[in-house]
Amino acid sequence: MTELLDARGLTVSFDDRAVAQDIDLQLAAGECLALVGESGSGKSVTARALVGLAGPRATVTAERLQVSGEDVSRYGERQWRRIRGSRIGFVLQDALTALDPLRTVGAEVDEPLRLHTRLGRTARDAEVERLLTECGIPDPERRKNQYAHELSGGLRQRALIASALAAGPALLIADEPTTALDVTVQQQILDLLAKLKRDGHGLVLISHDLAVVAEIADRIAVLDRGRIVEQGPALDVLSRPRHEMTRELLAAIPGNRNAKPRQVHRQGPAVLSVRGVSHRYRERSGQYRQALARVGFELARGETLGVVGESGSGKSTLAKVILGLLRPDSGDVLLDAEPWSSIGERDRRRRRREVQFVPQNPLGALDPRYRVGSVLSESLAAIGVPRSDRLQRIAALLAEVGLPPELAVRRPSELSGGQRQRVCIARALATDPRILVCDEPVSALDVRTQATVLDLLADLRDHRGLALVFISHDLAVVREISDRVIVMKDGHIVESGPVDDVFDHPEHPYAKELVAATPRIPAVETR
Incomplete structure (x- = not known):
C-alpha cells in the first residue's frame, strides 16, 4: 500500500514556544486518519x-517529513x-471565507487546473463541470457561474472540495470540513469524502466532532x-x-x-408569540424564494425552543424576524401579547x-479593536447605565x-x-433581556468547551427565567438543552412537539431523514 504521508518528530514553534511537538503521523492511500482534540491542542x-x-512566524522542524515519498522537510514557499494542489x-473549515468573493465558483475550481495542468480553456471548462458533478453539485453549468455567497453552505463546501481535488492530489487534508453544516448536508459531505477514500485518496481529517470522526x-x-x-x-480509540x-x-x-436532568421549564403565559409569519426574498434572477411560510409558535418564560432544519430552511430568517431586524410580509410577532414586528423602529x-442575540461566530461578531470591557460597556451605556457603575456591572x-x-x-x-x-x-445579558436568540452558538466549539457553554445557557435560563430560541444543526445538542423543538423545511414547520417525542418518534419524512442522518459513535466500554 502506497504511503502518502510520513511525518516523524514534527514540531511547530512560534517565538520559541512549541505549539505542536514530536508529532508522528503516517497515512497510506485509501486511508483516513483523524486528528481530534480540544481547541488549542495543535x-x-x-x-x-x-x-x-x-x-x-512559524518554525517547522521534523526528523522526517515526506509526501508521496518526497522529502519536503526543507521546502521553501x-x-x-x-x-500544493497537485500532490496535496x-x-x-469556512468555505465562505476560503472562496474568493470576487470570483465565480468555476474560476475557483479552474485555478489549480490552470496552474498544474496543460489543459486548454475548453478542456478545463469541461473538467470544472465534471468535478462539480463528481462532488455532488447539481446543474454544474449554472452553478459554475455563481459566486460563493449565492450557494448554500453545503454547496460551498462541495465547491471547495472540488477545487482541492482539481489537479488530482493523492493526499487531501480537510480541516473541520463539516462544521456548522446541517446533518443531512454533513452526511452528504461525509459520503463524498468516503468515496474519495475508496477511490484511493489519502485523507487527513481534523475535527472536534467525534461522531463525525467515527x-x-x-x-x-x-x-x-x-x-x-x-x-x-478508530474503533479502539472511541470504544476503549x-x-x-x-x-x-x-x-x-x-x-x-451527565448533564443536568431536563425538566419542563414553562413558566406562565407566552413572552414570545409568532403568529402565521411569512417572508420571501427576491433573488438576483428576479424570482422570489419563500423563506418562511405561515410559521407560528409560542415561547414562555424559562422555556427553550429548539429550531432545526437544513441550510436554507428558514432558521436564520426566523431569527431575524424575532429580533426585529426583518419585517415579515404577513403575520405578527408579539412580545407579551403586544405588537413587535408591526411597529415602527422608533x-x-x-x-x-x-430580545438579545448570541451569534455563531463570536470572533466575527466582536469588534477586534475593542477590549472586552469596552464591548460590555457599550451595551450598558445603551440602556443608560452611568459610567460610574459600569466597572462593577462588567465584573x-x-x-x-x-x-x-x-x-x-x-x-x-x-x-x-x-x-x-x-x-x-x-x-x-448586559441589557437584562427576557429572550435570547441563539444561532448555532456552540457549532464551532470543541466538545468540552461546547459542554460548558450549554451548561452556562441552561443555568442562565433557570436562574434568570430566560426564554431561549436555540437554533442548531446538531440534534444531540438541541435534545440536551431544549424543552420543545420545531423542524423546518423550505420555510415551513413540518413537525413540532416535545423534543424527546420528535426525536424518538418522528412522523414527517424529513424529520425521519434528519434523525437517521445524525452521526453516532460506538458505545464506550466502562472499566
Missing part, C-alpha cells in the same frame, strides 16, 4: 504545517506551491497541548479509550455526558433590550458567565473560542 497548526502554511489538497476514520490521533497522547484504530483526555472528550459529547427601540457580568475580571482588558483575538462565546453571552 490540530489545525499541524495540518497547516503539512501543507507548508504554518505561517511566516516556491517548492510548496509546486506540490487542502480543504479549509463515520469515516480508520485511525485516530488524539492531541492535547500540542502532543499526540493516544493513537490507534486509554488516555484521560480521550475519555474526557467522549464524556463531554451530548447524550454521553417604538421598537424602547424594547430592544428585551458581575463576567463572573456570571464564568470569566475572571482580568479578561476585561483583553481583545477578542487574545481569547479562546469558548471565552469569546462567553463574552458574547455576557454582552447579550
